[in-house]
Amino acid sequence: MAGKLTLIVGPMYSGKTSALLSLVEIYALGKKNYVVFKPEIDRRYSSEYVVSHSGMKTSALVVGSSESLHARMRELDGEKVQAVFVDEVHFLDEGIVDVAKGIIDQGIDVFCVGLDMSYRQKPFVVTAKLMAVADEIVKKRAVCHNCGEYNAVLSYRTTNDIEGDIDVGGMEKYVAVCRDCYKILSSKKTVHPQQAD
Numbered sequence: 001m002a003g004k005l006t007l008i009v010g011p012m013y014s015g016k017t018s019a020l021l022s023l024v025e026i027y028a029l030g031k032k033n034y035v036v037f038k039p040e041i042d043r044r045y046s047s048e049y050v051v052s053h054s055g056m057k058t059s060a061l062v063v064g065s066s067e068s069l070h071a072r073m074r075e076l077d078g079e080k081v082q083a084v085f086v087d088e089v090h091f092l093d094e095g096i097v098d099v100a101k102g103i104i105d106q107g108i109d110v111f112c113v114g115l116d117m118s119y120r121q122k123p124f125v126v127t128a129k130l131m132a133v134a135d136e137i138v139k140k141r142a143v144c145h146n147c148g149e150y151n152a153v154l155s156y157r158t159t160n161d162i163e164g165d166i167d168v169g170g171m172e173k174y175v176a177v178c179r180d181c182y183k184i185l186s187s188k189k190t191v192h193p194q195q196a197d
């Protein structure tokens with residue numbers, strides 16, 4: 001029987017990684033065989049652990065590309081892996097879509113966590129394509145940094161020194177905001193996020 005692909009997406013600080021770690025815990029408690037991957041680019045906390053903002057963590061295999069994730073899975077062939085978890089999947093290349101499909105075809109469940117949009121409200125193509133082929137999508141919200149309502153679906157960059165859509169940064173660079181506050185905060189900036197494209 002084929003496995004299932006589940007995507008957990010949302011803005012910064014929406015508890016995506018915490019949700020992933022809760023799922024990892026279920027497999028760990030059940031003494032199931034699972035693997036946790038994380039992209040090499042993310043060095044915010046610890047390179048060998050997936051760590052949530054609340055401090056939960058699990059050890060992870062660090063991969064630089066979808067191909068190296070694929071290679072690691074081939075090395076684990078025969079170990080009866082039942083689930084694969086991928087944190088920060090938006091940092092991986094689009095090859096992960098076919099790799100994930102191949103893994104679920106082997107009867108392994110795949111859980112991916114990622115940002116759905118950049119701080120410029122542009123969809124991350126990798127996440128969008130994975131959402132298209134997913135069996136289930138969990139879209140998380142965060143508490144709006146500006147108004148305090150639990151309706152933040154956007155990541156907002158608080159500084160203007162920007163290059164590209166992907167930047168690895170913590171609380172000092174990004175906040176989660178609702179759509180209304182995104183507009184309010186953007187209008188106060190000297191450089192509009194949209195105009196910086």
Ligand SMILES: [Zn+2]
Nearest residue numbers: 144147178181
């Ligand atoms: Zn708000």
